[in-house]
Amino acid sequence: MRDTVYIGSGAGFAGDRVDAAGPVVATLAQLSGPRFLVFETLAERTLALCQLARRTDPSRGYSPAMDRFLSPVLAPCLAAGIRIIGNFGAANPHAAAARIAALAQAAGYSPRIAVVDGSNLTDALTPAEFAARETGGRLLAGRDSIVSADAYIGAAPIADALNRGADIVVTGRIADPALVLGPLMHAFGWGEADWDLLAAGTLAGHLLECGAQVSGGYFADPGVKDVPDLAHVGYPIAEVARDGTIRITKPAGTGGRIDHFTVAEQMLYEIHDPAAYLTPDVVMDITGARIEDLGGDTVRVSGVRGHPRPDTLKATVCFSTGFLAEAEISYAGPNADRRARLAAELVRTRMAELAPDLQVRVDAFGIASVFNDTPGATLAGLWPETRATDVRLRFAAQSEDATSLERLLDEVEALYCAGPAGGGGVRRHLTPRLASASCLVERGLTAPRFTLLERQA
Amino acid sequence: MTIVPLTEPLLLHRLAHARAGDKGNRLNIAVVCRCPEAYAALAPQVTAERVAELFAARRPSKVVRYDLPNLAAFNFVLDDVLDGGVNASLGLDGHGKCLSFLLLGLALTPTPEVQSALAALASAPVAFQAQ
Incomplete structure (x- = not known):
């Protein structure tokens, strides 16, 4: 088994640059060992809109931006053995997988595609039952209908699918860092109770999940903190070691910057208590995290700790x-x-x-x-x-x-x-x-699983 | 000690940068010091109470500051300041993304510690290693 895994970010949100993944794939293609490209393209509301789209047409309901993100890099990734993980599936991961198979076939490939689903809770509970599980507000009280409900599930089904040889894994709603943690669990054989390692993988995912936000995007403040060639900002690549040490870099020749400042901003992005960031896989504690500026747009991150995962899952409930x-x-x-x-x-x-x-x-x-x-x-x-x-x-x-x-x-x-x-x-x-509300739901209400698609002849 | 001339209001923006993130009706703002000296200088001034005052028009129900000395950073968590959150707010910036710069507009008192941090920043603005 290799001791370093390379994971590149292809997109950090649904509206991201569709040409960002190109230099990342070109860099990964020059490396050897396990390499992955991850796409995070699923905003809270996207899922509800996709649910509505699927109701009117059962072949729709996946991320409408998927083709634009994948088309430029699908063939180069398959040619170089770079595996792809993305949450393009939204409300219909099976339809997304079928579409990816068609795109691949048109390019002359027939990859093993896995679908991860089991996060949808729309019919699992009544609106009143969701209301009883709402946290941080009372938006659901008294509502008699919802549009969609999905739980943020963990990384295990991604790791399982990769263990079974999937070249591409397409998911619906899943915790964003799980898109990165899944490949690491697969490559290193990390167990579901290796809390410190799971936390390290989650932190790598957290640093990558917003794309350029760790590599100079959303950072420039002219004259105060300048960013070179922001027009061609390089999207990040995480090099993760078996012991959970993370190096964050970006493709050579791209714009942007990676240093203590850019990484510290992203490390705390959307974090509340830094000693207890709750994910489905682990409770992450970054109070002991260290960022070492290695120069040359490279940092090393270490010192993250993990604690046993919470009993409940976060779910987002959307309603009109x-x-x-x-x-x-x-x-x-x-x-x-x-x-x-x-x-x-x-x-x-x-x-x-x-x-x-x-x-x-x-x-x-x-x-x-x-x-x-x-x-x-x-x-x-x-x-x-x-x-x-x-x-x-x-x-x-x-x-x-x-x-x-x-x-x-x-x-x-x-x-x-x-x-x-x-x-x-x-x-x-x-x-x-x-609108959307957050709930905490029992894990047993979800059915996280993967399915391998039949390969095209 | 070098005394940095103060010709305009001294704002937090001089010593720190920030990024805001939202979850529902809760906002977090990470404040990252621009030099290690700034951490000790800012800790007594950029308090949860002062941040709550600055955001008073948004009626926070609770403001907590988490300290991250390893990163020379503070994380502020403000409850119920986003007008219901991105999918409920009547405001343009429902995420509250611009509010990181509302916080950076906080006025600082030029204490000796702040003066030292400004001097350190002026003399070595490039490399950074947190203490």
């Missing part, structure tokens, strides 16, 4: 909450801030008469928008003495009652003729809204 309405209008030039403020007051006054129960948020780009708050205290404290001369107002509301939302959009548009002087550039949108 009607619609989100957004409308915008601009004011510029002399006295723009006071004209914008008047426009905001007019819309509030009108809406109080037309739809008094509707909560309307008002932002003012150029004064306070992303730092504003929904009740509007921040903006109210800044208005009207901002001297801003290019202000764009944004009104937003949500409701299951589309009619009252249309009223809001109409009122913003009516500012054209009935509002303050010089308003322009109205845009309006009404979009269906899926």
Whole structure:
């Protein structure tokens, strides 16, 4: 058995660059030993949207971006013996696998493809039973229907599928770091109670799961912390040793940077208690983690500890909450801030008469928008003495009652003729809204498993 | 000791960088020191209480700071500040991603420790090894 496993990141989210994997695959192809390419492309809401797509067409329901991500690298990976793991499957991993088989066949290959599923809980519990298991809120209380529910399952079925010789493993919802931990469990034979090693593999996965976020993406602050050639940022490659030591690098000749700072930011990304990061496979403790800057865009990470995995799994439950309405209008030039403020007051006054129960948020780009708050205290404290001369107002509301939302959009548009002087550039949108809640569910409700597809002749 | 001239408000942005992450209605902001000296300088100033004040308009129900001396970093966890979370918020940035820079706008008192950290940063801004 080899003592180093190489795992490259092909994508860190559904909207990621589709040409990012190319240099990673070219680098892995030059190496020998176990090599894997992982794709994380499944946002919380993506799964619910895919569930809806599958209901209208049983051959759909997997990540709509899969073809764009896979097509450029499928043949090079298969030619070089780089195995691929991705959560493209979303609500329909079997359909995704069939599509991958077709793509591979068109390229002249017939790989062994494994499907991992068993995370779907949509029909496993009633809405009331989900509500009883909700954590961190009471969004599900009293709801009589949900759109989808999926648990974050662990890495074991990926490792099992690889043990059986799968070249490509396609999953639905699974804990993001499991996409990396699975190959490591397979390559090193790590057991399900090797807590420190499982934690090291989970940390490697955590560092890779957002793609370039560890290698200079989402990091540049010009003049403060600059990133070379961000336009061609290199996606990360983890070199993991049998003892769980991790080295993070990126392909030669790519942009970006990997050092203490980029890795520390990503290590803590979406972490709450750093002594207890809960995953289905292990409870990860990074309080003793060390990052050694080796220079040359390489760091070594060690010192992570693991504790026995939790009894329950996290599940995301998606449900419809009607619609989100957004409308915008601009004011510029002399006295723009006071004209914008008047426009905001007019819309509030009108809406109080037309739809008094509707909560309307008002932002003012150029004064306070992303730092504003929904009740509007921040903006109210800044208005009207901002001297801003290019202000764009944004009104937003949500409701299951589309009619009252249309009223809001109409009122913003009516500012054209009935509002303050010089308003322009109205845009309006009404979009269906899926919200999500988190639950803790019993492991026994899930059925994590893999299936090997019949190989094409 | 080198005294760094202060011609404008001294902000946390000078000594640290940050990244925000969301889970539901909970926000975490990792604050990573730009030099090892900054960790001790910031620890007494960038407290959970001050962060709660800075985010008061978002009405946090709880703010906790976790310390990571190995990484020269702090992790702040703010509960119930995301207007219900990315799929429920009426705001543009439902993830709260921009809020890392709200925290970096925190004003610092130029204590001797802060002055030392600024001087250390000015003299050796490149390599970093946490203590």
